[in-house]
Amino acid sequence: MLGNFSYCNPTKLYFGDHALEYLNNELPKYGKNVVLVYGKNSIKQNGIYDEVVEILKKNDKSIAEISGIMPNPTVEKLYEGIDIARKHKADLILAVGGGSVCDYCKAVSVSVNCDEDPWEKYYVQFDEPTCEIIPVGCVLTMVGTGSEMNAGSVITNHKTKMKVGHVFADESIMPKFSILNPKYTLTLPKYQMVAGIYDIFNHICEQYFSGEDDNTSDYISEGLMKSLIHSSYIAIENSQNYEARSNIMWTATWALNTLVSRGKSTDWMVHMLGQAVGAHTDATHGMTLAAVSIPYYKYIMPYGLSKFKRFAVNVWGIDENGKTDEEIALEGISAMEKWMQDLGLVMNTSDLGVTEDMIEDIAKSTIILEGGYKSFTHEDIVAVLKQSL
Ligand code: NZQ
Ligand code: ZN
Numbered sequence: 001m002l003g004n005f006s007y008c009n010p011t012k013l014y015f016g017d018h019a020l021e022y023l024n025n026e027l028p029k030y031g032k033n034v035v036l037v038y039g040k041n042s043i044k045q046n047g048i049y050d051e052v053v054e055i056l057k058k059n060d061k062s063i064a065e066i067s068g069i070m071p072n073p074t075v076e077k078l079y080e081g082i083d084i085a086r087k088h089k090a091d092l093i094l095a096v097g098g099g100s101v102c103d104y105c106k107a108v109s110v111s112v113n114c115d116e117d118p119w120e121k122y123y124v125q126f127d128e129p130t131c132e133i134i135p136v137g138c139v140l141t142m143v144g145t146g147s148e149m150n151a152g153s154v155i156t157n158h159k160t161k162m163k164v165g166h167v168f169a170d171e172s173i174m175p176k177f178s179i180l181n182p183k184y185t186l187t188l189p190k191y192q193m194v195a196g197i198y199d200i201f202n203h204i205c206e207q208y209f210s211g212e213d214d215n216t217s218d219y220i221s222e223g224l225m226k227s228l229i230h231s232s233y234i235a236i237e238n239s240q241n242y243e244a245r246s247n248i249m250w251t252a253t254w255a256l257n258t259l260v261s262r263g264k265s266t267d268w269m270v271h272m273l274g275q276a277v278g279a280h281t282d283a284t285h286g287m288t289l290a291a292v293s294i295p296y297y298k299y300i301m302p303y304g305l306s307k308f309k310r311f312a313v314n315v316w317g318i319d320e321n322g323k324t325d326e327e328i329a330l331e332g333i334s335a336m337e338k339w340m341q342d343l344g345l346v347m348n349t350s351d352l353g354v355t356e357d358m359i360e361d362i363a364k365s366t367i368i369l370e371g372g373y374k375s376f377t378h379e380d381i382v383a384v385l386k387q388s389l
Helices: 021-029 048-059 073-087 099-108 118-124 191-207 216-237 242-255 267-283 285-316 325-343 356-365 378-388
Strands: 013-016 033-038 062-066 092-097 136-138 152-157 161-165 177-180
Touching: 013 021, 013 242, 021 048, 021 136, 021 177, 033 048, 033 073, 033 099, 048 062, 048 092, 048 161, 062 216, 073 099, 073 118, 073 152, 092 099, 099 136, 099 152, 118 152, 152 267, 161 267, 177 242, 191 216, 191 242, 191 267, 191 285, 191 325, 216 242, 216 285, 216 325, 267 285, 267 356, 267 378, 285 325, 285 378, 356 378
Parallel strands: 013 177, 033 062, 033 092, 092 136, 136 177
Antiparallel strands: 152 161
16 A cells, blocks of 8 residues: 555445335434435335335425436536525435436535536536535435445536536535445346446446555455456346345445545546446446446556456456466456356447447547556547447
């Protein structure tokens, strides 16, 4: 661990099939006015909406609702929610849904008491909030993003064709509490389940594939990846297997709650590429990552060869005997590719609606971040995007 860092994660988690009962412990800590935020139909169909509203009423809360949060929430929807939260004088914003709902609530939270335009302030200039923020709580129904225990918030602007994530510096923007009941995830369609599984895996990769030092974070990451691969095979065989789904839920939280990034420079380029593809196609987040990953990792492998070799051996159990480092590293990437195919992930961007003539514009929407084994240029982005088609 050669890095210098601080670590603080204040989100209180309640995990397990009775976790929602603990909403009763949390609600008395906040004022009367709760803004309940959710997506389209899922929580009404599976009964989670009724359970949550019953607890809110029992705790004598005055409820306003923001419904219809779409996957990849938009800036227009954000403006609508800010207005509702202001009118209701929100004391608590309660997200009931997946990463989109939870991210959206954080964006509303930092904007309600802010006079400036939130898109411009948080997603163009990357300023930090200077106003009072509204506390956010989360009841998680879709697993993958880690939004339940981090300060990230991703908003899409279709006009400017930008999908931008702001990871707020202040940990007070993380949810105050998150309720994680693995049973709530059992109604997810398979497409969303596997997209979430790959999102988790890629979050770990983005942190693991950086740095050369001997770092505890990498050992934790390898353990998380192995647990995820193991549980994912059980879950695709039987999506109702509670034990596997609960392990996947817990792994998702730890994959992106800042723990395994400690001491790491981190490489978020797969996410930058995926988000740019998302900005142009509105495709499911995890699938955009899956579609660009193998070309990206093959492209950077020569620059981080020893880490790719370690990944092959420690995560995928590749036999090193009689092989060059390159051969071992490539076998690791091939094993990962096979796992992704076994899950049924989208393996190229053409299947998400990308065509060759879109590549230049997608590349322009791709934010370039440093930290990985290779510094990227516009030409590198175009090359990876072409290979992803
Ligand atoms: O809208 P409803 O009807 O609720 O349906 C949702 C939605 O269509 C459905 N769903 C959720 N829970 C369900 C369910 N369907 C049946 N049963 C349930 N229990 O699933 C669909 C997808 O939901 P969404 O919240 O969009 O998925 P996810 O959790 O993957 O969130 C994606 C968003 O998070 C951002 C992504 O970019 C994207 O905008 N991310 C946030 C991050 C963070 N905060 O750190 C990091 C990630 O890398 C990611 O960028
Ligand atoms: Zn992600």
